[in-house]
Amino acid sequence: MKKTFSFFVFSCLLLIQAVYSQPTGLVHHLMPVPARMEKGNGRFTLTQEFTLAIKGKPHQRIYGGATRMLRRLDGRTGLFFSQAYITSNNTDASASLQITVDRPGKVILNEDESYTLTVTSEKIKLTATTDIGALRGLETILQLVGRDENGYYLPAVTIQDAPRFPWRGLLIDAARHFMPIEVIKRNLDGMAAVKLNVLHWHLTDDQGFRVETNSLPKLHELGSDGQYYTQEQIKEIIQYADSRGIRVVPEFDVPGHATSWFVGYPELASAPGPYTIERKFGIKNPTFDPTKEETYTFLDTFIKEMAALFPDEYLHIGGDENNGKQWKANTQIQAFMKANNLASNHDLQTHFIERALKIVTRYNKKMMGWDEIWQPGITKSIMIQSWRGKKSLFEAARKGYTAILSNGYYIDLAWSTSRHYLIDPVPADADLTDEQKKNILGGEAAMWSELATEETIDSRIWPRTAAIAERFWSPGSVKDVEDMYRRLDIISLQLEEVGLLHEKNYEMMLRRLAGCRDITSLKTLVDVLEPVEDYKRHGKGNILTSFGPYTLVPDAANPDAAVARKFRFLTDQYISSPNEAAAKELTYWLTLWKNNHAAFQQTLKQAPILKDVAPLSQTLSAMSEIGLQAMEHIRTGKTPSASWVETTKKQLEEAKKPQAKCELKVVEGIEKLVQKAAKATT
Amino acid sequence: MKKTFSFFVFSCLLLIQAVYSQPTGLVHHLMPVPARMEKGNGRFTLTQEFTLAIKGKPHQRIYGGATRMLRRLDGRTGLFFSQAYITSNNTDASASLQITVDRPGKVILNEDESYTLTVTSEKIKLTATTDIGALRGLETILQLVGRDENGYYLPAVTIQDAPRFPWRGLLIDAARHFMPIEVIKRNLDGMAAVKLNVLHWHLTDDQGFRVETNSLPKLHELGSDGQYYTQEQIKEIIQYADSRGIRVVPEFDVPGHATSWFVGYPELASAPGPYTIERKFGIKNPTFDPTKEETYTFLDTFIKEMAALFPDEYLHIGGDENNGKQWKANTQIQAFMKANNLASNHDLQTHFIERALKIVTRYNKKMMGWDEIWQPGITKSIMIQSWRGKKSLFEAARKGYTAILSNGYYIDLAWSTSRHYLIDPVPADADLTDEQKKNILGGEAAMWSELATEETIDSRIWPRTAAIAERFWSPGSVKDVEDMYRRLDIISLQLEEVGLLHEKNYEMMLRRLAGCRDITSLKTLVDVLEPVEDYKRHGKGNILTSFGPYTLVPDAANPDAAVARKFRFLTDQYISSPNEAAAKELTYWLTLWKNNHAAFQQTLKQAPILKDVAPLSQTLSAMSEIGLQAMEHIRTGKTPSASWVETTKKQLEEAKKPQAKCELKVVEGIEKLVQKAAKATT
Numbered sequence A, B: 001m002k003k004t005f006s007f008f009v010f011s012c013l014l015l016i017q018a019v020y021s022q023p024t025g026l027v028h029h030l031m032p033v034p035a036r037m038e039k040g041n042g043r044f045t046l047t048q049e050f051t052l053a054i055k056g057k058p059h060q061r062i063y064g065g066a067t068r069m070l071r072r073l074d075g076r077t078g079l080f081f082s083q084a085y086i087t088s089n090n091t092d093a094s095a096s097l098q099i100t101v102d103r104p105g106k107v108i109l110n111e112d113e114s115y116t117l118t119v120t121s122e123k124i125k126l127t128a129t130t131d132i133g134a135l136r137g138l139e140t141i142l143q144l145v146g147r148d149e150n151g152y153y154l155p156a157v158t159i160q161d162a163p164r165f166p167w168r169g170l171l172i173d174a175a176r177h178f179m180p181i182e183v184i185k186r187n188l189d190g191m192a193a194v195k196l197n198v199l200h201w202h203l204t205d206d207q208g209f210r211v212e213t214n215s216l217p218k219l220h221e222l223g224s225d226g227q228y229y230t231q232e233q234i235k236e237i238i239q240y241a242d243s244r245g246i247r248v249v250p251e252f253d254v255p256g257h258a259t260s261w262f263v264g265y266p267e268l269a270s271a272p273g274p275y276t277i278e279r280k281f282g283i284k285n286p287t288f289d290p291t292k293e294e295t296y297t298f299l300d301t302f303i304k305e306m307a308a309l310f311p312d313e314y315l316h317i318g319g320d321e322n323n324g325k326q327w328k329a330n331t332q333i334q335a336f337m338k339a340n341n342l343a344s345n346h347d348l349q350t351h352f353i354e355r356a357l358k359i360v361t362r363y364n365k366k367m368m369g370w371d372e373i374w375q376p377g378i379t380k381s382i383m384i385q386s387w388r389g390k391k392s393l394f395e396a397a398r399k400g401y402t403a404i405l406s407n408g409y410y411i412d413l414a415w416s417t418s419r420h421y422l423i424d425p426v427p428a429d430a431d432l433t434d435e436q437k438k439n440i441l442g443g444e445a446a447m448w449s450e451l452a453t454e455e456t457i458d459s460r461i462w463p464r465t466a467a468i469a470e471r472f473w474s475p476g477s478v479k480d481v482e483d484m485y486r487r488l489d490i491i492s493l494q495l496e497e498v499g500l501l502h503e504k505n506y507e508m509m510l511r512r513l514a515g516c517r518d519i520t521s522l523k524t525l526v527d528v529l530e531p532v533e534d535y536k537r538h539g540k541g542n543i544l545t546s547f548g549p550y551t552l553v554p555d556a557a558n559p560d561a562a563v564a565r566k567f568r569f570l571t572d573q574y575i576s577s578p579n580e581a582a583a584k585e586l587t588y589w590l591t592l593w594k595n596n597h598a599a600f601q602q603t604l605k606q607a608p609i610l611k612d613v614a615p616l617s618q619t620l621s622a623m624s625e626i627g628l629q630a631m632e633h634i635r636t637g638k639t640p641s642a643s644w645v646e647t648t649k650k651q652l653e654e655a656k657k658p659q660a661k662c663e664l665k666v667v668e669g670i671e672k673l674v675q676k677a678a679k680a681t682t
Helices: A012-016 A061-077 A131-144 A181-193 A218-223 A231-243 A259-264 A293-309 A325-329 A331-339 A345-362 A390-398 A417-421 A434-438 A457-461 A464-473 A481-496 A504-514 A520-526 A562-576 A580-605 A608-636 A642-655 A667-680 B012-016 B061-077 B131-144 B181-193 B218-223 B231-243 B259-264 B293-309 B325-329 B331-339 B345-362 B390-398 B417-421 B434-438 B457-461 B464-473 B481-496 B504-514 B520-526 B562-576 B580-605 B608-636 B642-655 B667-680
Strands: A036-045 A052-056 A097-103 A115-119 A124-130 A146-148 A151-161 A167-173 A198-202 A247-254 A314-318 A366-370 A383-386 A402-405 A440-447 A529-531 A662-664 B036-045 B052-056 B097-103 B115-119 B124-130 B146-148 B151-161 B167-173 B198-202 B247-254 B314-318 B366-370 B383-386 B402-405 B440-447 B529-531 B662-664
Touching (some): A036 A115, A052 A061, A061 A097, A061 A131, A061 A231, A097 A131, A115 A131, A124 A131, A131 A151, A131 A181, A131 A481, A151 B608, A167 A457, A167 A464, A181 A198, A181 A231, A181 A457, A181 A464, A181 B181, A198 A231, A198 A440, A218 A259, A231 A247, A231 B231, A247 A293, A293 A314, A293 A345, A314 A345, A325 A331, A325 A345, A331 A345, A345 A366, A383 A390, A390 A402, A390 A434, A417 A464, A417 A481, A434 A440, A440 A457, A457 A504, A504 A520, A504 A608, A504 B504, A520 A608, A562 A580, A562 A667, A580 A608, A608 A642, A608 A662, A608 A667, A642 A667, B036 B115, B061 B131, B061 B231, B097 B131, B115 B131, B131 B151, B131 B181, B131 B481, B167 B181, B167 B457, B181 B231, B181 B457, B181 B464, B181 B481, B198 B231, B198 B440, B218 B259, B231 B293, B247 B293, B293 B314, B293 B345, B325 B331, B325 B345, B331 B345, B345 B366, B383 B390, B390 B402, B417 B464, B440 B457, B440 B464, B464 B481, B504 B520, B504 B608, B520 B580, B520 B608, B562 B580, B562 B667, B580 B608, B608 B662, B608 B667, B642 B667
Parallel strands (some): A052 A097, A167 A198, A167 A440, A314 A366, A383 A402, A402 A440, B052 B097, B097 B124, B167 B440, B247 B314, B314 B366, B402 B440
Antiparallel strands (some): A036 A151, A115 A124, A146 A151, A529 A662, B036 B151, B115 B124, B115 B151
16 A cells, blocks of 8 residues: 655665776765776675774864864764774774875865775775865765675775865855754755865844854844853854864845844944844845945954854955945935045945955955955955856956855756756866966855744755855866766755754654644655745745745745655656556556645644645646646557647646746646657647 | 555554553653643644743843744744844733743752643643743643644643652763763753753763863763763753753762772772773772771862762762772771771772762762662761662662662663663552652663664663653653654654654664665564563674773664554453454565565675674564464364474473574563464364
């Protein structure tokens, strides 16, 4: 009575014996794909006797890293290893895994992260210039673990690996929705697992000021609803990140995006207060007054304290999306502009940025900001983060500025993994000299949190960000989408090992929506839904605020719904060569979806929260019926009537429209079946 | 092809329309059951217009509590409430929920936690003497929420509630396995949800010293593997608990259970060092030397610092399980005993406890400890925590000592919920005067963490502890086991709302064990397994250490396996009155289990970690076959042969034996079927 196998549920066997093979001839599940990889002969069998030793001159972070790796490996294999905590005493030359490190690594830009890993049937050798490279190699080892009837093993292999880009970041917006430190910690572990090396911590915005600031305490006291990081917690996170070879770059967004600053210090704004914490989203008016000396005195005090708190050489000052409305409305500011020959808001912003740059420089930091901070003549030590796109990015690189790309990696937009994956900061055809290309240091996935809470943020970040991490680390030639998805599905489960909630919160959220344990019909529906892309979630109907609720179907739905994706894949296969097996599988799913609505209506009776999703369930049922009809036409070769084709196309068009802020992601596949049926008869 | 309904999966309808009814005539899902409850007429309908207001003189913690309640309610109903953060400005007399508090509550023993809740179709009124009582009432409101086709609502009701016992605790052992602060936080939220009010934080033991101690830094530096709470974190937890009306009582276990102290300070032990952190479990030898003045100077310094850090009036000094071996072997200690007329280790322990008492008293704390600290003549201000049981508990109470019960509530023993539930600190037949009964202040569930990690601890604590919480809060007459399980199943899902992982880590662990997403056959098996009870997990086979692995089937398996419990319930029903529906259901499950082994063997091919569980799968299959045969005999009334009965009984006996540290919990039900079949023929 239970369906125990279908292509939708990856079977264990399929996972392991996948026929896809890298050019090296080695089937593997590594993500990111290493720079060079060569298959060896045989395997290293993991047993209870497995031990590891560390030699050379590593930074002490390697011991924690090796211990964590050992525990994860033991947890996965259940082998009861004998070693407890790895320390500098563990140098035994007979240990199974020999780690050798030349020198202590520094958690700074451009540090050496390369490693060489050699697995033979006798031994595992991991050598690296720095312990940070060794940490990257330990993650590779964990991903390499295979298993079969004979036990757990590592395949014999030689890997020489190093990243393509030195700046591989994830931006976490802790301002729009506060993210408690456990969220940051588990995501740092996720980042380490896929070799990302920069946490860009967006700490202030209109909706909240999130850092305890001793010199200006009204910032966090009045600007955060009590939801801020203490300096102890900030230090804890920096330490946690350092242990994983990850830099922490803080962002304090000025002069716009600054409402929360003005709750405590309204006199710094360009319009009179009082101000309250912003609860809605979008570009807001409150902006620092760039004409007052008090503004710079204040920023000096603030940046002095933050520069001491955050050790990274970069400090991000935002600088984006200042709408200039407060400036235009302020006669004193207008007079200042006139007196100083500042023709436009743009010039005034430049004036502000240059003053800010002096302060940042005074405290021995390099300034980083969004595209808008880049103005002609500004010092080349600044770093541009491009949200605008490649035109802006390449122009900066040509002019000799260092820059990273975030446009295309905004993971809050709910795009498919493949769409992000295929975007390259420096594509092969980039119109840049080699020297100019070097100015592009990498990129950052950006997790803006208007729509994400501590409960949902993991599933918005993971597993999609693992594919982006591969883009930043692996050679540009690695871009087979199908193989990426194959590996992503495996890596996603491994990411659970470090405590990430992206997989397990899905059914929890469905249970809360359904109000009970029986989520069968709801899951069948949500499995083929995705939240609307881009910023379509905002506007219309209930207005979104920072206080939610974010417990709805579009919050539970995956931005890259695997069941729907696999259905589309299967329809493509079937259409290009119709066969019995694919037909059977398609029929199974279409029948399931067709019949699901009746069960869903039962669920609905006790779950009023699902009322606005009911039309989607109805549509899924109706479209599946159409899909079945189309397949019958294809099977029999019988001509569908012109009116059926016409009506059906209209219904499909209608079914593509979002409802309840979700899209039904199997319609495209069904549409192709209808097209095939219609063609078959012409 | 999918089974969408069976009695094993509670359907939404069943949950809501459950026919069980309290004496009040109101069907409800409250846990703990309130002291008094009266059904009203109609319902209060929840809409987007729902608001709340707070009047009177509450402590400010009520505002955070009300905000959290509002967000959980909004998250569950998806209604988009208009209020963001509740503050002292929210006093609108037209608000739907009116909260009135007489005075600020103190987070101390015996504080007033009573509240009155009145729900009519027009209004919800919550009144309480203290904000702590109001917090308890807010949790009741969240549990009261009902739903049907017309939406979400609260049934009209009047509740007058107050706890039976003032001390309702949960002990979390953060020493054997370190529990990061997020574990403590989410469990504090769980505690608040079921009205527990004491976190007993077991902070030191042989396996780890978990508190940053500035005056004696080698304690945490050398005794913790770097896994300790900073004082900032301790303060954060105390604040977090205070916000939820929960006391924090720290335990520093002396003179035994103290190996980790001696890693940094070996001179305090009763035998020469050096010492290393203990990795194994059980009663260990290292014990403070009670004859040295340095011991008490050291403890004075230590307790002075801790007394300032922890605000609660009680400080727990352990005092348990000192095996006395180091004392016996130390000639200097033996000489001291002789010189001071201390005849036994028991007397020497008393000497130590009395000295410790003086120190604890000096820093204005009351001393608390396990049974062993209670010695004739010791001051009555001490508090006894009884792990030994009621004899010891009642004796203390008779002699005028205050005491709480933990014996019977050791939730690390993997007992069924009902077994804990039916144990009462002061049963109706207790041989105590009313005055003596008052000395028993309540009890504590004790979550010792030898076998629990941050990944598994939630599922060892929850949901079973909700039933224990009911024992401590509700009238002693509330003890209907069937109804407790009905409500527990609902409360368990609500406990997910605060971030607890007890439900969702189950399938995550199964995915890791299986090494892939397809966990169908593994889950079918583990659904009817429980980890072995008591301390049978220790010893034999792989030796358990503090470093694991705790990712195995007994770690994933639930201590009170719901599917197995419901199967046993169904067999009882069927045996007392065989009927077609029950027969069909039993046949379905027995057939599923019988056939499961073939699928499990496929899973096993790629999951060597499951090798030792395979015999259980085989046994489940074989026993299910026997069950089906027995049912056929019952159905047809055909006599089973004597040899079949005899062989079968032997097989069933064999099947009851634990394997891979697990027990198959459906064997008992199948045995009853066999007995019924055998009887039917006699």
